[in-house]
Each structure stands twice: as structure tokens, then as C-alpha cells.
Amino acid sequence: MATLKITGLQVSVDDKPILKGVNLEIKAGEIHALMGPNGSGKSTLAYALAGHPKYEITGGTIEIDETNVTELDANERARLGMFLAFQYPVTIPGVRVADFLRHAVSNRRDPDRKEGENLIPMREFRKELKERMGELGMDTEFARRYLNDGFSGGEKKRMEILQLAMLKPRFALLDETDSGLDSDAVKVVSEGVNRLCGPDMGVLIITHHERLLEFNKPQFTHVMLAGSIVETGDASLAAELHTNGYAKVRERHPEEAAEETSEQEESLASV
């Protein structure tokens, strides 16, 4: 079974340590929730897993099916099945959604494909794209628009889920996919994720709301504090955090809580 295994992961941004030894294992078919207060390192974990060059891995490993991907570029990881649904997808002016996706899908389905080699056949691609867009309630006109250019917040998130649906990754990291959406949009996105979840894909949902988790029930909930995962539980942990906030978690983990405070003071002092 496909496994994403994160061992002792340490990550720095601009020489500042953010993640301090994260251990996490996600198997295909599982849904994990990652929660934690702002600045605890949730998004950093997502970016580091996807391979953002700014997120420097200073220790530990990331493995997909026992292949060490720690040193691989983002595109190589993507071809092996890693996918990050961005919290803030960037705009790429002049690049049509369909052209972009056809390249991306071609590379994902043929990981050895070289630049300039054949793309997947247009007819087959169009048919599939149209079906996936239909499922997400997207107008086919979207395929001709420039990537994320002039998209509303909800449209951007839907575009992320469309890419997820087309690329069929083995591991999907959803970074605050529910933020900034009204409840109808959250429902559409959740249903989309639900449809895609299955025995072949593992999911890590990063959120500090509970809304997405209501539709996509996690088997595991992890709580991050000051760059470490301090607790792991089931769906009820997510519910508890939703009701009570992080005060109790901090009480149970005074060391990390203290670190969190000192980091906050540090960042305040540096302003």
C-alpha cells in the first residue's frame, strides 16, 4: 500500500527553524487532519512536503513508498504522486487552464516524459476535463480562462480541486482549502474531495476550522504546536479542539507552549 512517511523532519525558512522534528505516516485510503494555532508550522509542513525551494530541509526524511524524495524537486515529487492544494493559488496570466492542465496531466501520467514530447491526446483530455468540471459544478468556459486570473476565492479553490481530480495524486495535502469560502462553497469542495478520496489516495487536511472535517471525516487528527506534532487522536480530538480551542493542548504540553510564546515575543521584537 502506498505510504507517505515523514521522519524527524526539520525545516528552516531564511535560517529560522520552523519544524523541529515532525514524524507522520499517511497511507493510501486514510484521511488525516492537521490542526494547530496560527504560526505552529502547518503550512510549512505542506510546502516542505511539496518541495518549495525556500523551505530548507535541515534534517529528517520524506519517503514515498520507501523512495527517499527529500532531495527531489517539486516536479519530481509531483510526478511521484504528491499534490498540494494551495491556500493562496497564484495567478499565471496568459496561460489557459486547459493548456496548463494538459501539460501537468501528461507529466503525471508519464513520469518519464521529457520536455517537448507528446502530450496526452486532445480528445481524451478534453472529455475527461469536461467530466471533472461537471462534477465540480464548473462551467466549461473555465478551461479557456487564464489560470486563476480574475478568479474569485471560491473559484480558485475549485480550480485546486479540479487539478486534484485530474492529476489523481497518491497523497493530497489540502492547505486551508476551506478558508475564505462560504458554506455552499465548502460543501462543493468537500463533496469533490469526498469523491476523490478512496483506497488509492491518502489525504492530509490542514485546517483550523472544523467545517471541511464534517464532510471528510478524518481517521487521525494531529495537533501541531511550535513546529512539533504534540498529540494524535481520532475525529473526536478535532471536535474537542473546535469547541475548546488550544488552551488545554497548551496546558498538556507546557514545553512547546513556552517555545511558542518565546517565538512570538521574538517575532514581535523583530518588528
Place this chain on the structure above:
Amino acid sequence: MSTETPSKTDPTLGEYQYGFHDSTDNYVFKSRKGLDEEIVRQISGIKNEPQWMLDFRLNALEIFFSRPSPQWGADVDQIDFQDIFYYMKASDRQEKSWDDVPEDIRKTYDRLGIPEAEKQYLAGVKAQYDSEVVYGSLQEDLEKQGVLFTDTDSALREYPEIFREYFGTIIPSADNKFAALNSAVWSGGSFIYVPPGVHIDFPLQAYFRINSENMGQFERTLIIIDEGASAHYVEGCTAPSWTAESLHSAVVEIVVKRNGRFRYTTIQNWANNVYNLVTKRAMAYGDSLMEWVDGNLGSKITMKYPSIYLMEPGARGETLSIAFANGGQHQDAGAKMVHCAPNTSSRVVSKSISKGGGRAGYRGLAKVVKGAHNCKSSVVCDALILDPESRSDTYPYIEVEEDDVTMEHEASVSKIAEEQLFYLMSRGLTEAEASAMIVTGFIEPLVKELPMEYAVEMNKLIELQMEGSVG
């Protein structure tokens, strides 16, 4: 017999698809190197020109020698004008069938895909090889409607009246040093006349090829679009990747009369050792529309600012310009719009890309003369810089002598954002694919204005420029 001597090309010029060349042994005529009165007399003599043209040339030569090289824009002081062949004739006549074109020259055009394109979507073709046009065609029905499409030398012989009425009136020899140079030694180029009310639906294409080393190509194009007529002309340019530099200095004069419409598209892809110093100007009369679509890739130095003089009320001018400068290249491109009459409007959209230490810039003029009331001018220029070694400049000049004028100018400079690259790479695109996609997207608003075949060509050229860009 021929061809394709593989040696003598400069390996540092990198991958340039059109860098091959033919042997020059069979040339009908080669001038000696250098420029003086004797060479000019020789060119005029070979062409058997009337006295007035010889006088015109000699006068221009004097102007050329008396003018200093421009000290703005790109560095042209490095050009050694005495180290250039000013006239090279590969074939002694122009053919109407590709079968009659000498074999090695025909092969060159085959490799460039011209005969194939002609079959598929062109209304007429001119192919210039070094100094002379070696092939010409025009659809029969257009000929019957009185359309003239010939090389400029033939036009001087065959249509002397209309030729003399316009030649050198839009761009006088004294306009600038390189216009004077072209006026002194011009050879070849296209002559087009479209009679009143005639519409040419498919593009007329000219293809300019420099083959010889140290060659100077000085084509001279004159286009007259009569009242209510319309046409689209496309030129493409390539040259072998010689170690020694070549010079291309064209003059293009255009008149668009009342209610006429004309579009002039350039897809220039010179080898990286060609100095490309071109003067292009159009006069647009009442309610006419003149458009330049100017794609500048390749060359060592390009200085080119296609201009439109809006001569009568209702005239409109539009320039879409793309410049791509790679390592060792300086593209100083732009546009000029001169509003000489009331109620005229102009629009300039410029996109420049610099990469690998290249330098690309926009240099433009928007001018409204006294009495030209109620004019509109809009200039948008965007620059994309791909790496810290590359450079972009913007020099927008504005001269307005009236108050009731709408002038808009927008300029932006951007770098490929790390976040854009990461976004595309996180979807499985390589860094090179991702950069190429961002660049293609950047010029998309202009490329979509091109007919499909040229849009494909343009994107292909950009991809070639982007290849091997990431190391």
C-alpha cells in the same frame, strides 16, 4: 554541388535552428568588401538603373558618411562598415516556380518551410536571398484585380511612375544614418500596390534570408494601399550562424490611403550575430487603419521603432511589439505614433523579455502636433526579466502640443516570481517547462492577434529561446 559547409560556425552561438548556410562559390556576382562611391555605382550599374536613382544613391551615400552613429540605444560603434560585402547576387534572375530556383537555394527555403506554407495559406510570396529576390509568386485572381507584388528593383523598371511618386518620400535619405545607408546601397525588398477597394484575404509573405558571411542586406520595401483596400503582409528573416557579423539595414515605406487597412507583421529570427538596424514608417490617411505586429527575436543588436504618421482625421494606428533578448543580445525596440491630424488615435502594446544576461527595452514616442485636437494615445509596455543578469529599459517619450488629448501610459516590469514557478512545478512541470509557460502566457495577448500559423511559429520560437535555459 552545394552546400551546407558545416564548419566555421561559432559554437558559442548555441542552438539556432536556421544556422546552416550554402556555399557562395556559384554566386553570379559578389562585390568587394567595403563601401565607397565605386561600389554604389557598381550596384546601380548592375541593376541598369536610371540616372535619377544613381543620383539618389550617391546623395544618400554622402549623407551616410557625414552622419555620426547614434550614441543612444544599442552600441553600434562596433560595426566595421568597411568589413562588409554590400552586394551579393546568388542567382541572375527571379523565378516564378520553385523548380527553377537553383537547387541549393531552393533547399534552403524548403528547410525554412516556405513552399509548403505558400501552398497552404499564402496569397503571394517573395523570397530574398542575400541581395536579390530569387522567387516570386502571386495568386492569379489578385493579379487580375490589379494587385502588384514584385521585388522593388523590378518595380523601379516596370512601374516607374507610381514608384517615383512614393519612393523615398516617407523616409527620406536624411532621416537617419541607417536610412541613408540603405538608400545608398538598397537592393531587393517588396513592392506592393493594392488598387482601390481590393481586399486580399490571405497574407502576402516575404522571406529574407542572409546566406553569406559579412553580408549586408539592405532590402527596400514600398507598399501602397489605395483607398478602401486591405492587405496583410508578413516578413520572416533568418541567417546562418557565422562567426563574423552581418548587417541588416532595411527601409520600409508604407502609405495607407483613405479607408484602407493594412497590417505588417514581422517575425524576425536572425542569428545572434546580425546587426539589425531598420527604419519602418507608415503614413495613414483619413479613417484608415495601420497596424504593425513586430516580433523581434535573435540578432545581436536590434534598433527598430516602427512608426505611424496619422495624417488625416479618423486615422488609427496600432503597434504590437514583442522583443526577446537572450545572452549577448540587445533588443532596443519600440514604436512611434505621430498624430498630425485631429481625431486620430493610436495604441501601442509592447512586451519585452530578457534572459541569460540579455537586454531588452522599449523606446517609444507618442507625439501630438499643434492643431491635432481630440487625439487619443495609449501605450502599455510590460517587461519580463527572467534572471538577475538580464536587463530591461523603458524610454517612453511624449510630446504633446494640444490640450484636449487623451494620453495613457502604463509600464510594468516583472520578474518570474518564485511562487509562480513553484506552483507550476508542484503540478509536475519541469523548471524549463514552467518558465516557458510563464513567458508564453506573458506574450499571449499579442500572439493571439496573429493568424494561427504565425502564432504557432511565434510560440515555437519562444520555446526554442527558453530551451536549455535552466541549469
